[in-house]
Amino acid sequence: MSTASDASGACAQAPDAAGASLRAHPLLGPLAPALTPWLLSRRWFPHDDGCGHDLRPVACSVLHEDDAVALVHALIEDRRASGDSRRWQLLVGVSRVPPAAPDAAVFGRAGDGRWQGWSLYDATADPRLMTALVRRTLEPRRGEPRLTLAAEFGRSALDGLVPRALLADQSNTNVVFGDRFMFKLIRSPQEGVQPETEILSALTRLSSPSTPRLAGWLHTADSGSTPTVLGVLTEFLPNDGDAWRLALTEAGAGRAAEFTAHARTLGGAVAELHARLAEALGSSALTHRQIRDQTAAMGERLRAAVGEVPELAPYEKRLAALHEDYARAAGDGAVQRIHGDLHLGQILHTPDGWRFIDFEGEPARPLVERVRPEHPLRDVAGMFRSFDYAAAQALASGPPADAAHARAWCAVNQREFARGYTAAGGLDPDLHPVAMRAFEADKAVYEALYESRHRPEWLSIPLAAIDRALSGP
Numbered sequence: 001m002s003t004a005s006d007a008s009g010a011c012a013q014a015p016d017a018a019g020a021s022l023r024a025h026p027l028l029g030p031l032a033p034a035l036t037p038w039l040l041s042r043r044w045f046p047h048d049d050g051c052g053h054d055l056r057p058v059a060c061s062v063l064h065e066d067d068a069v070a071l072v073h074a075l076i077e078d079r080r081a082s083g084d085s086r087r088w089q090l091l092v093g094v095s096r097v098p099p100a101a102p103d104a105a106v107f108g109r110a111g112d113g114r115w116q117g118w119s120l121y122d123a124t125a126d127p128r129l130m131t132a133l134v135r136r137t138l139e140p141r142r143g144e145p146r147l148t149l150a151a152e153f154g155r156s157a158l159d160g161l162v163p164r165a166l167l168a169d170q171s172n173t174n175v176v177f178g179d180r181f182m183f184k185l186i187r188s189p190q191e192g193v194q195p196e197t198e199i200l201s202a203l204t205r206l207s208s209p210s211t212p213r214l215a216g217w218l219h220t221a222d223s224g225s226t227p228t229v230l231g232v233l234t235e236f237l238p239n240d241g242d243a244w245r246l247a248l249t250e251a252g253a254g255r256a257a258e259f260t261a262h263a264r265t266l267g268g269a270v271a272e273l274h275a276r277l278a279e280a281l282g283s284s285a286l287t288h289r290q291i292r293d294q295t296a297a298m299g300e301r302l303r304a305a306v307g308e309v310p311e312l313a314p315y316e317k318r319l320a321a322l323h324e325d326y327a328r329a330a331g332d333g334a335v336q337r338i339h340g341d342l343h344l345g346q347i348l349h350t351p352d353g354w355r356f357i358d359f360e361g362e363p364a365r366p367l368v369e370r371v372r373p374e375h376p377l378r379d380v381a382g383m384f385r386s387f388d389y390a391a392a393q394a395l396a397s398g399p400p401a402d403a404a405h406a407r408a409w410c411a412v413n414q415r416e417f418a419r420g421y422t423a424a425g426g427l428d429p430d431l432h433p434v435a436m437r438a439f440e441a442d443k444a445v446y447e448a449l450y451e452s453r454h455r456p457e458w459l460s461i462p463l464a465a466i467d468r469a470l471s472g473p
């Protein structure tokens with residue numbers, strides 16, 4: 001597919017060009033002119049250079065239809081000019097009259113065809129359609145659509161529960177069913193073992209209190225092919241927010257000591273989570289081969305990120321040297337399943353203590369990489385990075401910005417977190433400085449890629465951290 005760049009090098013590809021293949025599809029064709037620009041502008045859809053997208057239908061079915069409203073399920077592949085390709089999952093509502101959903105969810109009207117002129121919108125925002133999704137997939141009819149909700153409870157448990165979409169779209173879209181269940185629609189599903197269902201299923205069998213219980217999962221059910229997990233249903237955990245909100249609130253209000261106490265208990269909770277993950281899914285000694293593979297993977301991620309985020313280029317050699325340092329220093333550690341994308345926003349503050357959610361791993365990575373056993377200090381490094389983000393957000397941006405105060409707040413909370421982690425049986429990060437430096441840098445490189453794709457205005461946070469780490473003594 002040809003793409004055009006303007007004089008500044010920015011891409012001038014129109015959404016029309018990206019959606020050419022969708023327009024030829026019998027069902028999606030009339031929806032494509034409105035659907036394509038909406039998809040390209042979602043928070044969960046990567047905004048790299050906005051260029052070179054070629055969207056193609058993979059599967060499409062009508063999950064519900066009456067004379068007022070329809071629910072269309074679609075899997076769409078985005079083939080990039082760069083050679084990458086990723087799948088995206090959409091639930092589109094089609095309504096004859098203005099839909100039972102907030103205005104912000106509505107993105108246009110259908111062109112010609114059976115729904116000509118009907119409103120198009122994100123169906124996750126419509127309680128009727130989310131109820132229809134559950135009914136239809138709990139008891140799929142023979143033939144199309146081949147989607148099944150495998151439920152770990154009696155079928156009636158969801159009856160009468162009113163669905164409500166969470167407003168904050170992150171990597172996925174979450175819908176609460178009557179404060180009893182949380183349904184996560186995975187926006188970029190991949191074929192194969194899905195880490196969140198695998199981990200939550202194992203921890204649920206163990207009756208682990210660290211996480212919500214797994215209640216079910218939505219998956220494709222084509223015979224002969226590996227299922228793709230499309231959604232995850234868990235127990236809803238009543239909470240008064242996550243650790244990220246708490247950190248920003250308390251740091252912003254100058255109540256530093258309060259959060260420092262939380263940092264310590266967070267460390268303890270992560271150590272307990274790691275112990276439960278090892279018990280449920282095993283652990284093994286880190287081998288030379290794994291060290292080589294991990295080092296090579298960090299190098300590949302770095303090269304790919306530099307290709308997409310030119311601001312990383314000046315640091316590339318020094319970052320690669322940190323990977324080599326890790327390869328030389330890594331010795332007699334152990335690997336096990338970890339959270340994989342741990343940050344303050346993944347830990348809910350509940351009346352029963354800290355609870356961990358979102359075991360998907362880093363959403364941009366292939367599933368095979370996300371289910372590998374890893375060094376547990378990777379999660380600790382993720383948390384250290386998150387304290388840095390919180391400090392940058394709460395203390396180092398906006399007036400009165402105070403970079404020195406932010407750095408001190410971050411350091412104290414990292415230290416307390418590490419103490420809590422070690423006291424509860426985790427490794428002492430201070431005894432593994434080379435691994436910690438490599439893992440924090442690797443995470444910051446991932447974050448630079450994530451921010452440049454999804455929140456370019458936050459890119460300076462990981463870049464500043466990389467700069468500090470490499471300019472230090």
Ligand SMILES: Nc1ncnc2c1ncn2[C@@H]1O[C@H](COP(=O)(O)OP(=O)(O)O)[C@@H](O)[C@H]1O
Nearest residue numbers: 170171172173174182212234235236237357358
């Ligand atoms: N089991 C749960 N109980 C209560 N709230 C939850 C639960 N799971 C997720 N949430 C809420 O939904 C938000 C997004 O969930 P998450 O799994 O992190 O989605 P994403 O993959 O899009 O980041 C969380 O920040 C939290 O507020």
Ligand SMILES: O=P(O)(O)O[C@H]1O[C@H](CO)[C@@H](O[C@H]2O[C@H](CO)[C@@H](O)[C@H](O)[C@H]2O)[C@H](O)[C@H]1O
Nearest residue numbers: 170171341343344345362363385386389447450
């Ligand atoms: O949406 P997910 O929770 O699956 O994770 C992705 O988005 C996160 C941001 O929402 C991102 O986390 C980064 O920003 C956080 C602050 O918003 C910060 O606390 C984390 O340390 C930082 O990595 C995460 O990397 C990404 O995978």
